[in-house]
Amino acid sequence: MNTTVRRVLFLIIFALAGAYGFLTLRGPQGIPGLREKWREMRKVEEENANLQRENEYRRSRIKKLEQSPAEQELEIRKKLKLLRPGETSFILPDQPKQDGSQSTPPPESK
Numbered sequence: 001m002n003t004t005v006r007r008v009l010f011l012i013i014f015a016l017a018g019a020y021g022f023l024t025l026r027g028p029q030g031i032p033g034l035r036e037k038w039r040e041m042r043k044v045e046e047e048n049a050n051l052q053r054e055n056e057y058r059r060s061r062i063k064k065l066e067q068s069p070a071e072q073e074l075e076i077r078k079k080l081k082l083l084r085p086g087e088t089s090f091i092l093p094d095q096p097k098q099d100g101s102q103s104t105p106p107p108e109s110k
Helices: 002-026 031-067 069-080
Strands: none
Touching (some): 002 031, 031 069
């Protein structure tokens, strides 16, 4: 009888531990929470890589502007919208966005 009681107690303890582990892994701090953390990490790593690329581009742009008078002139002319004598500038209207959504027509004036 002593061995039977031990076996039953052992099975009950094992079943309780298994149930606790199962409920813990299925809860918000378990596997779903872990997957969400992985998604967040992936997103932050992508943002970090994009920022690093942007920083590198800006560093190279600054280096070009520091070293090249022609680049400096182009940048100044672009920012101040200056033209050389004899140059012509064309200003085109903005193109409507083609994103598939229907836009509302402008209100009619009376």
